[in-house]
Amino acid sequence: MSSLKKYGFIFIILVLAVIFAGCTKEKAPEEKMYTVLEKVVKAEKVFEEQQNPLVALEKKEKGIYDQIIELGMKEYDQIVKLSDEALVLVDQRKELMDKETNSIKLSEKEFSKAANIKDKLEDPSLRKAANDMYETMMNRYEAHDELFTVYNEALKNDKTLYEMFKNKNLPLEDLESQVNKLNETYKRIFNANEKFNMLTEQYNDKKLLFYKQAGLNSSN
Numbered sequence: 001m002s003s004l005k006k007y008g009f010i011f012i013i014l015v016l017a018v019i020f021a022g023c024t025k026e027k028a029p030e031e032k033m034y035t036v037l038e039k040v041v042k043a044e045k046v047f048e049e050q051q052n053p054l055v056a057l058e059k060k061e062k063g064i065y066d067q068i069i070e071l072g073m074k075e076y077d078q079i080v081k082l083s084d085e086a087l088v089l090v091d092q093r094k095e096l097m098d099k100e101t102n103s104i105k106l107s108e109k110e111f112s113k114a115a116n117i118k119d120k121l122e123d124p125s126l127r128k129a130a131n132d133m134y135e136t137m138m139n140r141y142e143a144h145d146e147l148f149t150v151y152n153e154a155l156k157n158d159k160t161l162y163e164m165f166k167n168k169n170l171p172l173e174d175l176e177s178q179v180n181k182l183n184e185t186y187k188r189i190f191n192a193n194e195k196f197n198m199l200t201e202q203y204n205d206k207k208l209l210f211y212k213q214a215g216l217n218s219s220n
Helices: 003-023 029-043 045-049 051-071 073-111 114-118 124-165 172-214
Strands: none
Touching (some): 029 045, 114 124
């Protein structure tokens, strides 16, 4: 090999080495955190898509419940028909709630990657902002677990109630007891949902603060 070809070959290797090093340069912790947080947004897209349909089903079911209460047992056949319609809606609500929860679980899986990133942030104030954001989000996931548990309990109680409506010889005391039980469950749902929404709002605020301090732009 001539000296010219030899040096030319070495030069090409050096150029390729520089290019490869540039391509494999590790991202800064801020950039890694940004990637995780934006993936969390995408993971919760399905969760967001369930909100309006779920509320619509709840309102429709409430309308059927009101009709049943107004009819009284004299219209037994109509009550059975309406109860069956309500039971279908309960199953549909369960499907949407499961989709919502699966989306939140996927979000949590993505967000868990932030645990190893946040402690690598060099700026103390930025690291504190990341820790605050992380803690709030983890509390939010716990709040949704609670909401999911209580909501499923309510769905079971709903089904029991509509089956009871179809029992022509059902004692009034048993029906009243079930209605009271259901009302208590929905109070717990309301409180759990309020807590979840509050933590969601707090997380979004802390996320925007982190982005601002890190000089990042949010896509949402």
